[in-house]
Amino acid sequence: xxxxxxxxxxxxxxxxxxxxxxxxxxxxxxxxxxxxxxxxxxxxxxxxxxxxxxxxxxxxxxxxxxxxxxxxxxxxxxxxxxxxxxxxxxxxxxxxxxxxxxxxxxxxxxxxxxxxxxxxxxxxxxxxxxxxxxxxxxxxx
Amino acid sequence: xxxxxxxxxxxxxxxxxxxxxxxxxxxxxxxxxxxxxxxxxxxxxxxxxxxxxxxxxxxxxxxxxxxxxxxxxxxxxxxxxxxxxxxxxxxxxxxxxxxxxxxxxxxxxxxxxxxxxxxxxxxxxxxxxxxxxxxxxxxxx
Numbered sequence: 001x002x003x004x005x006x007x008x009x010x011x012x013x014x015x016x017x018x019x020x021x022x023x024x025x026x027x028x029x030x031x032x033x034x035x036x037x038x039x040x041x042x043x044x045x046x047x048x049x050x051x052x053x054x055x056x057x058x059x060x061x062x063x064x065x066x067x068x069x070x071x072x073x074x075x076x077x078x079x080x081x082x083x084x085x086x087x088x089x090x091x092x093x094x095x096x097x098x099x100x101x102x103x104x105x106x107x108x109x110x111x112x113x114x115x116x117x118x119x120x121x122x123x124x125x126x127x128x129x130x131x132x133x134x135x136x137x138x139x140x141x
Numbered sequence: 142x143x144x145x146x147x148x149x150x151x152x153x154x155x156x157x158x159x160x161x162x163x164x165x166x167x168x169x170x171x172x173x174x175x176x177x178x179x180x181x182x183x184x185x186x187x188x189x190x191x192x193x194x195x196x197x198x199x200x201x202x203x204x205x206x207x208x209x210x211x212x213x214x215x216x217x218x219x220x221x222x223x224x225x226x227x228x229x230x231x232x233x234x235x236x237x238x239x240x241x242x243x244x245x246x247x248x249x250x251x252x253x254x255x256x257x258x259x260x261x262x263x264x265x266x267x268x269x270x271x272x273x274x275x276x277x278x279x280x281x282x
């Protein structure tokens with residue numbers, strides 16, 4: 001499977017198939033609820049590789065994600081549009097769109113025995129805008 | 142990948158490629174937040190080796206890290222400027238700069254079967270100065 005991640009805000013961050021390794025989509029409601037609650041949260045976890053540019057290639061845009069994770073809550077720019085496409089055998093299995101995504105956690109890890117770094121990005125949809133989340137899929141890429 | 146750590150304060154601590162094993166950069170907000178939180182923390186975690194000086198060469202500056210970790214909060218020099226460079230294929234993949242870093246945890250480990258010790262250094266940026274954190278990279282060394 002391959003993944004394409006696009007984050008649109010003041011700048012556009014695009015992550016390609018080479019960078020993204022794993023995507024997890026979670027919908028979460030409290031486990032102790034007796035009936036369906038309106039306390040629904042939507043979380044997306046994206047992890048992947050931080051590649052080094054060689055031969056004068058442009059660098060991947062993982063650094064921009066780190067900068068996004070540092071944007072303070074006072075700035076409107078902390079909410080961005082996130083689109084994740086899960087592609088397999090020329091089919092778009094899922095296209096998940098969070099129009100008001102914000103960063104909960106962001107981690108970068110680098111090791112001395114590795115040629116690449118890794119990142120993990122945890123984003124959530126702004127809770128009062130939960131009905132704006134769209135999940136599509138099942139068509140050819 | 143190689144790493145360079147520089148801590149500037151009343152004294153300068155320099156650790157190079159031989160010393161540092163892994164580097165982790167984290168931005169953290171509460172996971173249960175419904176919208177972007179102002180409670181934003183930035184961490185830098187560095188793990189590495191404590192080398193023994195042989196043939197009369199100078200000892201590495203890991204001891205200065207241990208001394209820094211003991212500086213009480215009343216003193217101004219508990220906050221220092223920390224810069225870490227992540228270098229791969231002559232490219233600076235990341236240059237992370239925390240201008241008001243303080244130590245949260247510092248651990249040193251030694252064993253009777255090893256010739257080197259290991260250290261674990263967890264730094265955070267002073268929270269009201271999170272905006273000053275710089276995440277650069279993507280340029281030639």
